[in-house]
Amino acid sequence: SQQGEEDPQALSIQEGENATMNCSYKTSINNLQWYRQNSGRGLVHLILIRSNEREKHSGRLRVTLDTSKKSSSLLITASRAADTASYFCATPHTGNQFYFGTGTSLTVIP
Amino acid sequence: GAGVSQSPSNKVTEKGKDVELRCDPISGHTALYWYRQRLGQGLEFLIYFQGNSAPDKSGLPSDRFSAERTGESVSTLTIQRTQQEDSAVYLCASSISYEQYFGPGTRLTVT
Numbered sequence: 001s002q003q004g005e006e007d008p009q010a011l012s013i014q015e016g017e018n019a020t021m022n023c024s025y026k027t028s029i030n031n032l033q034w035y036r037q038n039s040g041r042g043l044v045h046l047i048l049i050r051s052n053e054r055e056k057h058s059g060r061l062r063v064t065l066d067t068s069k070k071s072s073s074l075l076i077t078a079s080r081a082a083d084t085a086s087y088f089c090a091t092p093h094t095g096n097q098f099y100f101g102t103g104t105s106l107t108v109i110p
Numbered sequence: 111g112a113g114v115s116q117s118p119s120n121k122v123t124e125k126g127k128d129v130e131l132r133c134d135p136i137s138g139h140t141a142l143y144w145y146r147q148r149l150g151q152g153l154e155f156l157i158y159f160q161g162n163s164a165p166d167k168s169g170l171p172s173d174r175f176s177a178e179r180t181g182e183s184v185s186t187l188t189i190q191r192t193q194q195e196d197s198a199v200y201l202c203a204s205s206i207s208y209e210q211y212f213g214p215g216t217r218l219t220v221t
Contacts, residue, residue: 031208042114042201042212043153088152090210097169098210100145100153 005101006089012107019076021104023089024069032065032072033090037103043088046074081110112136114213116202122219123192131187131216135204143210144177144187145201153201159185192220 006023013019023032031050035043049056049065049072056063062075076083086103093099115134123129135142140161145153155169159179170176174192179185189196197220203210 033208035210035212041199042214043203043210045209045211048208092208093155097155097158097166098143099155102150102152 006087006104008104009102010105010107012109013079015079015081015108015110017079019079019083019106019108021074021087021106023072023074023101025072025089025091025099026070027091027093028067029091031092033098034061034063034072034074035088035090035100037086037088046087076106079106079108081108084108114202114204114211116200116213116216118216119214120217120219122221125194125220126191128188128190129192129218131189131200131202131218133185133187133202133204133213135183135185135202136211138182139204139206139211140182141205142179142185143203143205144185145203146171146198147201147215148198156187156200189218192218194220196220 006021031048033048034046036046037043047058047061047063049063051067060077065072084107086105088100088103090098090100117132142159144156146156147153157177158166174190177187199215199217201212201215203212
């Protein structure tokens with residue numbers, strides 16, 4: 001099974017609200033990344049957090065990493081309709097592989 | 111600058127035909143990945159190229175799948191004798207570190 005798994009699978013919120021999605025993984029990692037995908041096409045890198053970091057900010061994004069619980073969360077504050085997309089976490093795996101979870105589908109209602 | 115490009119953007123083929131998908135990575139990116147994404151699913155790793163090293167083919171689902179890359183430039187993913195279960199979006203990504211830059215994908219439909 002895939003290592004990085006996001007929850008919830010789907011999330012629907014009103015514009016202006018905050019959106020939180022979570023990612024759990026199984027093995028030790030040295031970094032974790034979050035990506036966004038619009039309309040089932042190419043993914044866009046959002047943020048990378050290293051294993052020695054607990055929290056990282058980028059604009060309206062806040063990512064946390066808890067290596068003891070093997071989990072990460074992505075918070076999008078003051079959501080906008082344009083934030084509607086699928087969000088994936090990615091963790092390095094053995095060799096050169098990255099595990100991408102099945103994603104959280106976020107819908108922001110205007 | 112130019113991002114990762116893929117062609118064709120859409121491909122419809124009959125079962126049993128061969129298809130070739132193309133990926134043009136960002137110039138200077140030594141690493142190149144191919145992924146498959148079925149509808150509503152996550153990304154499935156297929157193959158990884160790093161410079162002139164031997165590719166990591168561990169994700170290829172069957173011997174009908176193959177990929178090539180010339181140096182640090184264009185890569186092609188070939189699927190022989192396509193099956194309906196091959197229908198998916200095929201994504202290519204290039205990188206020079208952990209961050210991957212994705213192309214728009216090729217949507218393959220096998221009828």
